Amino acid sequence: MFFSQSGLSEEFIYDKATGVNLSMNMLEYKKPTILDFGPIETFAVETPGGNACYGASGISHCMAAPLLPVCAVANAIGKWIAPPVTPDKILRALGKG
Numbered sequence: 189m190f191f192s193q194s195g196l197s198e199e200f201i202y203d204k205a206t207g208v209n210l211s212m213n214m215l216e217y218k219k220p221t222i223l224d225f226g227p228i229e230t231f232a233v234e235t236p237g238g239n240a241c242y243g244a245s246g247i248s249h250c251m252a253a254p255l256l257p258v259c260a261v262a263n264a265i266g267k268w269i270a271p272p273v274t275p276d277k278i279l280r281a282l283g284k285g
Contacts, residue, residue: 199211199271254271255271257273258271261273261278265278265281265282267281267282269281
């Protein structure tokens, strides 16, 4: 199963007064590393299609992938949470934080 970390860690922060994006500094960008993931099992799935040699297609071409964990949380708790989905946002949505 593919899991995208970006729906859980990437966030754009804007100044409420001016609307200026305050999260443009790549030094503070939280890019997931191997330490952020558990064991990963990989396997090949042959499908007829794709846009590369031998019918290959990359998961990174899927625009929905970053929101899959966000949708899973919304399905589990019945409330939509704007990304990134963090434990404190989940608790607030459930009225416990």
